[in-house]
Amino acid sequence: xxxxxxxxxxxxxxxxxxxxxxxxxxxxxxxxxxxxxxxxxxxxxxxxxxxxxxxxxxxxxxxxxxxxxxxxxxxxxxxxxxxxxxxxxxxxxxxxxxxxxxxxxxxxxxxxxxxxxxxxxxxxxxxxxxxxxxxxxxxxxxxxxxxxxxxxxxxxxxxxxxxxxxxxxxxxxxxxxxxxxxxxxxxxxxxxxxxxxxxxxxxxxxxxxxxxxxxxxxxxxxxxxxxxxxxxxxxxxxxxxxxxxxxxxxxxxxxxxxxxxxxxxxxxxxxxxxxxxxxxxxxxxxxxxxxxxxxxxxxxxxxxxxxxxxxxxxxxxxxxxxxxxxxxxxxxxxxxxxxxxxxxxxxxxxxxxxxxxxxxxxxxxxxxxxxxxxxxxxxxxxxxxxxxxxxxxxxxxxxxxxxxxxxxxxxxxxxxxxxxxxxxxxxxxxxxxxxxxxxxxxxxxxxxxxxxxxxxxxxxxxxxxxx
Ligand code: SF4
Numbered sequence: 001x002x003x004x005x006x007x008x009x010x011x012x013x014x015x016x017x018x019x020x021x022x023x024x025x026x027x028x029x030x031x032x033x034x035x036x037x038x039x040x041x042x043x044x045x046x047x048x049x050x051x052x053x054x055x056x057x058x059x060x061x062x063x064x065x066x067x068x069x070x071x072x073x074x075x076x077x078x079x080x081x082x083x084x085x086x087x088x089x090x091x092x093x094x095x096x097x098x099x100x101x102x103x104x105x106x107x108x109x110x111x112x113x114x115x116x117x118x119x120x121x122x123x124x125x126x127x128x129x130x131x132x133x134x135x136x137x138x139x140x141x142x143x144x145x146x147x148x149x150x151x152x153x154x155x156x157x158x159x160x161x162x163x164x165x166x167x168x169x170x171x172x173x174x175x176x177x178x179x180x181x182x183x184x185x186x187x188x189x190x191x192x193x194x195x196x197x198x199x200x201x202x203x204x205x206x207x208x209x210x211x212x213x214x215x216x217x218x219x220x221x222x223x224x225x226x227x228x229x230x231x232x233x234x235x236x237x238x239x240x241x242x243x244x245x246x247x248x249x250x251x252x253x254x255x256x257x258x259x260x261x262x263x264x265x266x267x268x269x270x271x272x273x274x275x276x277x278x279x280x281x282x283x284x285x286x287x288x289x290x291x292x293x294x295x296x297x298x299x300x301x302x303x304x305x306x307x308x309x310x311x312x313x314x315x316x317x318x319x320x321x322x323x324x325x326x327x328x329x330x331x332x333x334x335x336x337x338x339x340x341x342x343x344x345x346x347x348x349x350x351x352x353x354x355x356x357x358x359x360x361x362x363x364x365x366x367x368x369x370x371x372x373x374x375x376x377x378x379x380x381x382x383x384x385x386x387x388x389x390x391x392x393x394x395x396x397x398x399x400x401x402x403x404x405x406x407x408x409x410x411x412x413x414x415x416x417x418x419x420x421x422x423x424x425x426x427x428x429x430x431x432x433x434x435x436x437x438x439x440x441x442x443x444x445x446x447x448x449x450x451x452x453x454x455x456x457x458x459x460x461x462x463x464x465x466x467x
Contacts, residue, residue: 003033004115007041009062012049014153014209014245015180016079018162020047021151023078023107030108038066043074043111048081050175052347056081063094074114078107083136083179084351090129100133101145101180136181141166141219147186147210149194156398157205157430158412159198160245163191163229164210169248170286171275172353173315173346176211183215188224188232195233204240204396204432205267205412208233213244214251227255234265240432241396241414243267246313249274250288254300261304264394268308269416270301275315277332278325284357285318291332298336309384309416311340316373317366318346319357326369330376339384340416341377345370378443385440388417392450395419397431411435411447418444 006027010020023045024034035041044066049055063075077089078099090098096114099107110132136144144166153160166183167176186194191208198206208229210216217224226247233242242265244256249272260266272294276282279290301308314329333341345366348355393413400423401410408420409427419435427433427449435447 003031004043004112005035005041006032006043006045006111007035007038008045008047009038010047011055011058011062012051012080014155014160014207015162015165015211016047016049017153018148018151018160018209019079019101019104021153022148023047023104025151026105027108027111030112032108032111038073039070041070041073042115043076044070045107045111046075046077046079048077048079050079050081050084050179050349052344052349054347056085059089060092063092067094074111076107076111076114078104080175080179083133084175086131086133090131092129093127095129097130098133100136102134102136102139103132104145106132137178139181141182141184144181144184147184149186149191150197152194152198155207156410157203157396158207158243158398159203160207160209161191161194161198162186162210163208164213164216167212168215169212169250170353172284172286172357173318173349175349175351178351180211183212183219185210185216185218185220185224187220188217188229191229192232192236195239196236199236199238199240202430204430205243206233206239206241207243207245209245212248212251214247214253225253227253227259230256230259230266234259234263239265241265241267241394243269244271246271246273248272249294249297252297254297257301257304257308260301260308264414267414267416268305269311269414270308271311271313272297273313274329274333274338275313276318276321276325277314277329277336278321281318281321281325281329284320285315285354291328291336295332295336298338302337307415309339310337311342311416312338313342313344314373315344315346316369317361317363319348319354319361320359321346321361321369326372330373333373333376333380338380340381341373343370343373343377381443382440385417385443385445388413388415388437388445389440390437392434392436393417393419393447395433395435395447397427397429397433399429413445419447420444421447421449424449 038044048059074096076097083100166181216226395411395413407423434450436450437447
C-alpha cells in the first residue's frame with residue numbers, strides 16, 4: 001500500500017505557522033508522508049487565518065484551486081477560519097472536512113477517515129463535509145490546546161518559538177479571542193528547553209512570539225512574566241540574539257527597554273500596535289490606553305535605546321473614524337517617531353462588537369486613507385534607513401539573494417534593518433556579522449563587512465519548517 005501523502009498550506013501569522021508545524025508532526029506520527037506540493041497529495045490541509053475578509057477569500061480560492069488542479073485530493077480546512085465559521089466553510093463544495101482548533105490533534109484520524117470513505121461510501125452528487133468543532137468561548141484555559149514551544153517556525157535562518165496563545169482582551173474589531181480562546185502560556189521550563197535546543201542546533205537569532213505576548217506567564221503556576229523569562233533566555237550560554245515579536249502597548253513592560261539597553265543580545269526592536277492615534281477611536285476600539293500613554297512608552301524606549309527600531313500596526317477606517325481622527329493618527333505616527341507602520345484597512349468581521357457600531361466608513365474613503373497612511377509609512381521607513389548610513393550594525397545573515405542583479409547576501413540587523421552585502425567567499429546564512437552601511441537602496445540598505453570577516457563561524461544553515 002502506498003503511503004498517504006499530505007501537503008499543508010498556511011495562511012496568516014507566525015502563531016498559525018507554529019500550529020502548522022504541530023499539524024505536520026501529528027500527521028507524520030500517523031504515517032502520513034509530506035509532499036512539497038498539493039499536486040500529488042492525497043490530502044491537502046489549509047491552516048487558515050480569518051482576521052480579514054480577504055483572509056477568508058484567499059482560503060476559498062485556494063480550496064477551489066486544489067480541486068481544479070488535483071481533483072482526487074481531499075481538502076481539510078483547519079485553523080482560525082474553520083474555528084470562526086465551521087458551517088460556512090463546510091458549505092464550500094471544495095471542502096471535505098473542517099477541523100476547529102480544539103480538535104487539531106484529531107486531524108490525522110479525520111484525514112484518514114475521509115481518505116478511506118472515498119472509495120467506499122462517497123455519493124458524488126451530495127456534498128457533506130465533516131465538521132469537528134467546539135466553541136472556545138468560555139472554555140477555561142486549562143481545557144484549551146496547550147501552547148507547544150517546540151513547534152518551531154523558520155523564517156530563513158531565524159526560528160520563531162511560540163510561547164503564548166489566546167487573548168482575553170475586548171478589542172472591538174478583533175476575532176482572535178473568540179477563535180483562539182483564553183490567554184495561556186507555555187511553561188517556563190519548556191520554553192527554556194525549546195530555545196536551548198535551537199541554540200544547540202547553531203541558530204544565531206531566536207524570536208519569541210505569541211498572540212498577546214505581554215501577558216506571558218500570568219496563568220502559569222507559579223505565575224511568571226515576560227521580563228523574567230527574557231532575562232532567563234538572555235542568560236543562556238551560546239545565545240546570539242533574542243528578538244521579541246509584537247507586544248501590545250497595554251502589556252508592554254518598560255523593563256524590556258532597560259534590558260535592551262543593558263544587554264546587546266536583546267534586539268533593539270519593538271513592535272507595538274498603536275491601531276489609532278485618535279483617543280476617540282481608541283475608546284471605540286476598547287483599547288485601554290490613549291495616544292499620550294503610547295507616546296510615553298516610545299519616549300522611554302528612545303531614551304534608553306536611542307538606536308531602537310519601533311514599529312506599529314494601524315487600522316484605518318474604523319467605524320466612526322472622521323477625517324479629523326485620521327489626521328490625528330497620521331500626525332501622531334509622525335510626531336511620535338515610529339519607524340515603520342503596517343497599515344490595515346478596517347474590514348467588518350462577524351462576531352465582533354465593531355460590526356454593530358454605527359458610522360461605518362465608506363470603503364472608498366478607507367482606501368484613500370490607507371493610501372495616505374502608506375505614504376507616511378514609506379517616509380518613516382526611509383528616514384529610519386537613512387539614519388543607519390555610515391553606522392556599523394551587528395546583523396545575522398539570512399540567505400543569498402540576486403534581487404538587484406549581482407549575487408549578494410541578505411542580512412538582518414539587530415535593529416531590524418534589512419541589509420544587502422556582497423556575497424564574499426565563506427559567507428553563509430546564519431552568521432553573525434558587522435556591516436558598515438554604505439547606502440540605502442530603496443527599502444533596504446547596502447553594507448560591507450566591517451573588517452572583512454564574519455564575526456563568528458557558528459553557521460549551520462537551516463531553512464523550511466523544522467520538525
Ligand atoms: S489584544 Fe486586542 S487585537 Fe490583540 S489579539 Fe487580543 S483582542 Fe485581538
